[in-house]
Amino acid sequence: MNIIACVKQVPDTEAQIKVKADGSGIEEGGIKWVMNPYDEFGVEEALKLKEKAGGDVTIVSIGPARAMETIRTALAMGAEKGVHIDDPALNAADAYTTAAALAAAIKGLPYDIIFCGQRAIDDDSAQVGAILAEILGVPQVTFVTKLEIDGTKVKAVRPIEGAQLVIETSLPCVITATKGLNEPRYASLPGIMKAKKKPVEAKNAAALGVSTDAKSKVAKMIPPPARPPGKILCADDTPEGKAAELAKLLREEAKVI
């Protein structure tokens, strides 16, 4: 089976995010970069599928030179090869342009199934997987927490508010992974050594023949609104006293209960 997993390098969840003074982006200094956690679930599922059904896993990523670390991480986990799309016009592109570039790279490869994370935890757009599926003209199942593949038949479970849906579709398709799908493996030391020699093809927008005209843009980034300083409740030093004071404040001051 020809399996593709798309990955993005993002700031670690513990990173403090500071907006540049002119609002044009974030300060990148001091940030620890990691594989997007939702993409890790996708890579893990790709590897599990390969181990079961045979075939190979190709990692596709868009990003500057540092994104190669994330591709190598996925290769160290067990993927066979990579495609690194590195182009200043694409590295911070909007969702449509990103998906179009991924689609162009994937169209040149044999594929049966494509894994993406349900969203990247930097821009939180949650769009690329579905747009990619549409451009490739294949079905999608998003936010998948359980996946079974039998021949070309796909059975996937996804949550909605208050229920789980069991969805059936067929290969080829795009699956977007969410927490619960699996427990991503760690790269082994031999895996890390082997990953250094695995092939990674470099591409840019011209080579892919895709437009870099954005459909949308982040006009300005702004820090979150500052919260007013809070109060520590201590009118009465007992837990009961504090609870009574809180209930009263929630009712009369905040008016939220």
Add this chain to the structure above:
Amino acid sequence: MAKGVWIVAELRDGAFRKVTFEMASTARKLADQLGEEACAVVCGSGVAGIAGELGKYGIDKVYVADNAAFEPYTTDAHAAAVAKVVKDNDAAILLVAASFQGKDLAPRLVGKLATGMASDCTDVKIADGKLLAIRPMYAGKCFGEIVVSATPQIAALRPNVFPIVESAKAGAVEAFDPGLGELKTKVLEVQKEQAGKIDVSEANIIVSGGRGMKGPENFAILEELAGVLGAAVGASRAAVDAGWRAQSDQVGQTGKVVSPNLYIACGISGAIQHLAGMSSSKYIVAVNKDPEAPIFQKADYGLVDDLFKVVPALTQECKKLLG
């Protein structure tokens, strides 16, 4: 030229979900600013009778496709129908819900219509005749102002953030042919969770527990408080990773990003990835024994005490107040 502010109505079991009225009210506001119409697309099965209800929330015209293929929701059926009617009518702005269904549908529409979208918005306005959308990024560690240059300009609205405003408009219903082709996905089964359970992404009040809860059995005291308040029970990553709570309850950067009216954090120290996911809540209460816990920096009301004593007492007080 493209015109009109459109919404994609969201239904469940033959009825509109609350977020649909939030979208309708928002569409009305934007349409008034532009001096244009507010329109809705309703795709469902046996829904012709309720479509006109949207007039109450400011919708001028409702485009309805009534077809058994729309219930339950599948990406292909809904995306095909919505893309067709929006394109045929050259809509300028399209609002979709940032719900589980909307998050599946909206990006597929972005692909079909080759346009752009602002996901999970907490505010939308008109600036220079165009949509300007405000949305949290990095789970709320910062915000972005998004401009979509292609048409339609799509924005997904976070549920529970936009007010519902009644303003009587015609709500004239017109049927349209969804032009459904081959459908490649189908829903085999809908497994409902316990009745009455409120999803954290849609709750007005969330009572959340972290490592300080010490074990899964202790969440019973949070469930009890939540029951009195009509709240959902959330959890920190630590509590979910320990296997104490379901993954769907996790609040934070690798869980759900929430903005309820009231967030009560119990035994949660406030790791940065958790704070990111809940700091846009209107009011935050923190209950923690450790006065140095970072959660207190975000809290409107802080209780430095033993949660196992405070929470049951709070439940009793709320019972008294709420009768």
